[in-house]
Amino acid sequence: MSIYRLISLLAGVACCISSLRAQEQHPASCRTPEVMQEFYTLHPEEATKEMTARQSSIRELKSRPTTITSEPDTYHIAVVFHVYGTTQGGKTVDDALIRGAIDKLNEDFQGRNADFNTVHDQFKPLRATKNISFFLAKLDPEGRPTTGINYYPEASGFANGNGYDALVQADAWDNYRYVNVYVQHDIFGDGTTFNSGVAYYPSSYMSDNKLARIVYNGAYLHTNTDPEFASVLTHEFGHFFNLIHTFERGCTHPNDEVEDTPPCTSAQGCHPSESANLPQNCYGDLINAENYMDYNSGCYKMFTRGQIKRVDTALYFPSRITLWQDSTLASTGLSRPTSIAGSDDRIGNEFKIYPNPVASHITIRRNSPTPYDIQVFNTLGQAIHRSRDNRSTTHIHMEDVPPGLYYIHISDDSGSTVQKITRL
Ligand SMILES: [Zn+2]
Structure with missing residues (x-):
């Protein structure tokens, strides 16, 4: 796909999301496509480079040369939270809250969420989980003990694709060893405080420049909001490992580059009861409304097999593969x-x-x-x-x-x- 076409597509999606937001002020709109468009507009060469790198990674993955670490029992990945203000929207953001949010995140990825077995019957066979375990870093980049949580004075705007890079970089920890999560209440710095989060897709340029990140609203961390809505953090980690919205680019299969997620428009709603059917898409198929990568934040329950396969591949991208290597785990404090x-x-x-x-x-x-x-x-x-x-x-x-x-x-x-x- 040409850069022009990629940017046009992303621009189209951004347009649709903006109009949706204007109508509904939907708090789950995470604007990842918009910020990626902003990034690729500023760095058009990176769109091509990243695509080439991904294709190369996929080829390497298929042939599995001995230079690539064999698949571990569990992909352990260190996370560092940068918290800007310990009260966000009247809600407290402290160590206990962050630890609970990590537990919830792991539950969702590992299929231990309480509602995993209440998925609509049609989509039960498509459910998939990932042997991935996120942990708060125990050693900082200099090897000193840490809680994996850093506190700073209140700040905003780090979700933007431009204009905040120096501030993001100043607090970042090595992007090749830690997933950096920035917790702010006004993530775009535009005075609105209902935006829940943004994540950037894998990009070596961003990791090289300490810009790879998830930016998340502290008012929507588990347990500052209900357990369903708290899974928006899982949605953002999905983006971080290359998952695309199930409604991206509209109702045209395979719009999200995953075969088994029915295309849809965003947030068509959860099914009203266990016996009722889910909403349908433009092909007349039931949609996977309970998917973490849709916007139905009242019923976040599952990833599909196709999505987990895509996460598997992303774990071997140049910007992600270092995160789970043994040497990284030793330097971030995971004792095994x-x-x-x-x-x-x-x-x-x-x-x-x-x-x-x-x-x-x-x-x-x-x-x-x-x-x-x-x-x-x-x-x-x-x-x-x-x-x-x-x-x-x-x-x-x-x-x-x-x-x-x-x-x-x-x-x-x-x-x-x-x-x-x-x-x-
Ligand atoms: Zn999103």
Whole structure:
């Protein structure tokens, strides 16, 4: 697609969204297409470069050369929040709120949201989740301990594609290691405070220049608003990993470059009851009104398989692939079992650890009476069990831990070993 055509398309979308906003003042309008248009107008060469880079990444992904890190069990990604004013629209923005917002974000991406199973029957088979886990950075760019949350005096306007770059850059942390989220109440600096958020699509230019970002209204963070509307943050992270609105470019398949999301116009509404049908699009198909990338903020519930495939690809873009590499995680403070105790697997053959997967308890058997330490970690590197033992058979109860992947780390004076276990 030519740059002219791209810009024309984006300009068209911007026009439609502006008129929608004028009529409805819809608080979920995130204006990502508009700010991307502004950016590409200022840097037309970047539109071509980014498209070339994406195509190249997709080719690399398909062939999976050994130089690319193999797919991890979970894509851990560090996030830093820059908060401008601790009261936004009369709502408090503090550490507890931000931590809750990250939890909600992870719930949505991982399909642990409470309404995941209430998706309309037609779209249940299309639901997809992502093994991605965002965490607040524990080390800052200089390697000092941090909460991953920085507070500044009140400021506004950082969502704009132009005019605020120096301010955005001044507070940014390395865009190749941290997702930077700027929390402001008036994100466009135009006196309106109902805009919820904006995110920029992947761009190496932006990451090179410390401009890659999500800008979000603190009044709409979970739990400053209801749980459905709070998923607008999930919508913005969707953009950050290259997802497009399901209504982008109108009712022309595949308008959002995803095969399984029916094209639609924005915010046609949720289905009024579990038995009622969803609104239809111009082809007479039901629309996926409950999709995070639509504007129906009263019923945000799901991504589709096609969208998650697109996120998968974006994770390997040059501007995103560094975010989840082991070296990045070490420098942003995520401790994982192998780095906590430095597993050397010298004693792996001495132990039998079973069953895997496990429903109730894990059995650990060893013939030698030498004392050994047992630690069980979740995928965030948090220890959920620690004990010391010297019996030939011991049990670790797993009934009370959530389903998922765990690491059993065993060590003694002569070495250590790690085994992955899935709790059903
Ligand atoms: Zn959006």
